[in-house]
Amino acid sequence: MIIYGWSISEYTKIFLQAQFHGIWKAPSGNLVDITPGEFSHDKVLFLEDHHRIYIGEQVPHQRFSLGDPEKVEHFLFLLDSLTNRFYKLVEAGAKPGDPAICALRPMFNEVQLLKKEIRGEV
Known part of the structure; x- marks a missing residue:
């Protein structure tokens, strides 16, 4: 059931x-x-x-913010954008290490930095 x-x-x-x-x-x-x-x-x-x-x-x-609302909103925008781009590439046949996936690295790094900032780790 x-x-x-x-x-x-x-x-x-x-x-x-x-x-x-x-x-x-x-x-x-x-x-x-x-x-x-x-x-x-x-x-x-x-x-x-x-x-x-x-x-x-x-x-x-x-989704409900637990941190600075503006920073969390920007974080979610970046995370959703990164996730959508990644899955579109995978659906098109991209594999880890492909240049198209590697091109997402700067956005990934920005998401990780913002995550640490919101959590007060930097």
Whole structure:
């Protein structure tokens, strides 16, 4: 049986993200998430949503800033841009080390620097 709800995760000191998600309820009653997440987490909170079901359309993620709102907004813009460009290249057949992927390195470095700045690590 599929249970629909929100997978809540934290990108430490930067933002919380709520992602509409489905998990499997095993006959034993255990809830099992068989989908890999965007970020690696030790724990993820799942909140069941009795009012929404999946109808074949992606539900936008909800994000909530934990740091300076302007910096977090810029971080999310860069992260989304980098992620979208990377996946388009991979879908087109690019492999690690390809020049097109290597060209993303400056944006990746900017994301990493901004992440450290928001977390107060620099």
